[in-house]
Amino acid sequence: MTTPSGDPGTVPVVRRRPDPADSVIWEVSERWVRATKGDVTVVDSRRPLLVWEPGRPVPLYAFPAKDVRTDLLRKTERRAGRRHAGATVFYDLEAGDETIPAAAWTYPGEELAGHICFEWFGRDVLDHWYEEDEEIFVHPRDPYKRVDALPSTRHVQVEIEGTVVADTHAPVLLFETHLPVRYYIPRKDVRLDLFTPTDARTRCPYKGVATDYWSWAGGGDVRPDIAWSYPDPLPAASVIKDRVAFYNESVDIIVDGERQKRPVTFFSKPTR
Template identity: 35%
Template sequence: MNDLKKRAESLLKDGPVKYESSPRRVRVLQNSAYIFDTTSAILVWEHPYYPQYYLPEKALQYAKEALLDGGDGYLISQIYLPGDNTEKHPNAIHFQHGLLAGYIRLDFRNFHWFEEDDQIFVHPTDPYKRIDVRRSARPISVELDGVVLAESAFAEHLYETMLPVRYYLPWTSVDWQYVKPSDTTTQCPYKGTANYFDVVINGKVYKDLIWWYRTTLPEVVQVTNMICFYSEKVDTILDGKKLDRPKSKFG
């Protein structure tokens, strides 16, 4: 509840970073029914990193609402299907004035979302960002604390807007005596679900330093079952040259 209230109050006070209409058909599935089916959604950047879908209030169908809280210019509610007897919890913000008046912001995690006929995950992708993957035969190695963790004659170079280049190496390039499984998983709307490994050197554990995708979305199929290190936290030697560690929010 508090997170939704803070988000609503911040947006009403400062406004979004930007917003624009989307030409895509957006559907929201809850249990057994599509509670939204609209071509009038807007993309709202609440922060610079990625957008969220805001849906016209008049497009809500089949579902009911339970008002849970509110404030000046917004209401917080639970949207649910008739017959749903689950405990009430907040999952929607209704904006009553300002730029976003007449729109509902749903908690993305509580619903199944579709753009046209493809399901999307985590959050909508940013139409101003892209990912390119290029295979490179430039030799590459990864080191940490004087230990060579991986060496390969080639890698898949993944270029993602606003992020450092990521180098995906084959599994056979890794020295597995330093690598231990991690229970961590994350989801990316551009690539898929990532699994992680820790690195352990002389008893020191570097948590979740490596990730890989068992399966990927079609746009990045080249990096399926490839290994990637956080280049912010290791030394990367590409084509014989040690690269500077990039700075990012993952550093």
């Protein structure tokens, strides 16, 4: 065997490693991105940057200052509720009669100089975001992320506090990069009588809007909104329609007789 250079030797085999835990990573995006507040277009950029902060599972956009309505920004001493790696300068956004505190910020150093980021995930700073002419929400779609929903005949059981709440041989396994496999189970195979419907609602840029949520009614230290369903998912994930999934982080899942280890992820703690 020879190396790519033609010299004798062996090709090293290494496992792909995660990105450095202490680095802000960025790259150029070719998507046209716009964002509005009310009837005002606050961002209109054909040269945004995608930015990944350490410890944050999803990217953000950073925009050249000339593509931002900087006349609506006011430097502030306030900081965003969510910490942003290295960010020291924050801006309030003044749009009409509304002031959104610490809505935007800049990163120090030369790499991202002259670019402005806006808070997005977890805060409704701007009303609508668009990539090209399609509205998106929650966060930018990550070009290095896939979501594959695959029908299966695996035997999947879900337990909460020792009680089997779901048992199926017809799950859909949803594989989403950097997240544990989610098992979407036909409603007829779920003991929904053991749960209480809630008014929770979440959005995903890859799957759509989950408007059906349930909390465990059996007591114990179980996070709220433990199960959810997408009644009208995006076309790419249509196979999960009306199926029920659970947070692997907070329930016990047995697949083909093998009890799965509970993963530790961004979703390990209750959201409310």
